[in-house]
Amino acid sequence: MPWINRLFILLPLLFLNAAHAEWGEGWDPIDPPVATTAPEGKVEVIEFFWYGCPHCYHMEPQLEEWLKNKPENVEFIRVPAPLNNKWTVHAQFFYAAEILGLTEKLHNPLFTAIHDKKRKLYDKDSLIDFAVEHGADRQQFIDALNSFGVYVKVQNARKLGQRYQLDGVPAIGINGKYKTSGSLAGTYSKMFEIVSQLVSKELNTTP
Numbered sequence: 001m002p003w004i005n006r007l008f009i010l011l012p013l014l015f016l017n018a019a020h021a022e023w024g025e026g027w028d029p030i031d032p033p034v035a036t037t038a039p040e041g042k043v044e045v046i047e048f049f050w051y052g053c054p055h056c057y058h059m060e061p062q063l064e065e066w067l068k069n070k071p072e073n074v075e076f077i078r079v080p081a082p083l084n085n086k087w088t089v090h091a092q093f094f095y096a097a098e099i100l101g102l103t104e105k106l107h108n109p110l111f112t113a114i115h116d117k118k119r120k121l122y123d124k125d126s127l128i129d130f131a132v133e134h135g136a137d138r139q140q141f142i143d144a145l146n147s148f149g150v151y152v153k154v155q156n157a158r159k160l161g162q163r164y165q166l167d168g169v170p171a172i173g174i175n176g177k178y179k180t181s182g183s184l185a186g187t188y189s190k191m192f193e194i195v196s197q198l199v200s201k202e203l204n205t206t207p
Contacts, residue, residue, distance in 0.1 A: 044075045057111045
């Protein structure tokens with residue numbers, strides 16, 4: 001076989017091997033890396049989710065279990081990914097609850113209401129009513145939901161999802177450098193194993 005023909009055969013294989021070396025088993029690299037907001041010496045872990053996503057709901061218990069045993073120098077952040085207009089109102093709800101200090105009262109109950117009780121909580125009015133049911137002041141919640149602060153947080157969440165190259169949820173971002181998900185890892189148990197491995201890797205390289 002002429003050497004030029006061998007070269008044409010070998011080059012694609014070399015490129016394939018190089019590409020494979022940049023990816024891990026069950027995770028993708030983020031290139032370019034995303035700037036984190038974690039304090040110096042901490043590793044940032046981000047959960048991207050949507051309240052209407054059944055996979056996010058079913059993953060939540062495993063996430064809570066992982067959080068109980070996470071290293072102290074891990075900074076965990078929830079981000080309600082507004083990947084489309086339908087998801088944006090839930091991102092507004094999350095950040096309104098956060099601003100008012102109502103996350104603990106509203107976060108898990110909203111998941112439960114949508115997925116266990118089959119409530120159609122997908123618009124502002126129904127979400128405001130839901131917040132009031134769980135102890136929120138109606139006018140305060142309306143004001144927070146429509147505030148500039150919530151608008152900025154939602155826009156930042158949208159940009160962060162783009163930088164992490166999200167194509168769905170749930171997904172976990174690790175220190176601005178890696179992304180994993182149930183679809184990448186195969187199972188949620190394996191996904192959290194990967195998260196722990198990548199966190200350990202980052203902790204070993206963080207001053």
